[in-house]
Amino acid sequence: MxxxxxxxxxxxxxxxxxxxxxxxxxxxxxxxAIKLTQHGHGESFTDFExxxxxxxxxxxxxxxxxxxYLAAGAEQAFWVRVRPGHLAEQMPRLRDLIESAQxxxxxxxxxIEFLHPELALCVLDPSAADFKPSALRLLERADALVVPxxxxxxxxxxxxxxxLLQRTRCFRFHPPLYCTEELVAYVxxxxxxxxxxx
Numbered sequence: 001m002x003x004x005x006x007x008x009x010x011x012x013x014x015x016x017x018x019x020x021x022x023x024x025x026x027x028x029x030x031x032x033a034i035k036l037t038q039h040g041h042g043e044s045f046t047d048f049e050x051x052x053x054x055x056x057x058x059x060x061x062x063x064x065x066x067x068x069y070l071a072a073g074a075e076q077a078f079w080v081r082v083r084p085g086h087l088a089e090q091m092p093r094l095r096d097l098i099e100s101a102q103x104x105x106x107x108x109x110x111x112i113e114f115l116h117p118e119l120a121l122c123v124l125d126p127s128a129a130d131f132k133p134s135a136l137r138l139l140e141r142a143d144a145l146v147v148p149x150x151x152x153x154x155x156x157x158x159x160x161x162x163x164l165l166q167r168t169r170c171f172r173f174h175p176p177l178y179c180t181e182e183l184v185a186y187v188x189x190x191x192x193x194x195x196x197x198x
Contacts, residue, residue: 003098003104003118004022005105005121009130009135009157016065017179023105032104038082066079121146136159139165142168145168148173171186
């Protein structure tokens with residue numbers, strides 16, 4: 001069993017596209033894909049006394065992120081919503097879901113605080129000014145960066161140390177192809193080595 005975490009500095013930097021690219025390129029992994037959010041998209045969590053909403057996706061034809069996972073070839077896809085600030089107490093439910101899967105790919109920054117994945121990727125785009133605090137925590141543990149071709153990482157965001165960006169392996173992409181052959185080869189090799197060590 002392998003766990004891969006894909007996060008990013010902000011919304012709309014290509015996280016879901018990277019996840020879908022890896023699912024499509026490595027179908028033998030029989031992925032379970034999970035998107036974790038800690039906000040309610042306008043809905044109230046007062047109806048969810050457990051503090052967590054776990055919804056399995058079955059429609060591979062819609063434009064939701066979880067539907068895109070299925071369309072890319074994931075065996076299962078889930079959208080997990082947790083009340084903000086309550087992720088730690090919901091981790092047993094999430095761990096059960098992860099441990100029931102053959103291999104799991106998770107789109108989230110926050111989970112890096114509670115999991116020790118075989119691989120963590122951080123998607124960065126300097127054209128986006130926003131940089132979530134959760135992305136900084138992911139960046140500190142990321143095995144590799146996924147960055148647009150030609151993007152300049154020499155002038156980091158406030159609070160982001162330049163040496164941190166320089167020491168981390170970097171894979172460049174050119175939209176709409178977010179997941180390059182080089183990135184796929186790296187992920188496949190990394191996961192193979194991880195399995196060999198266990």
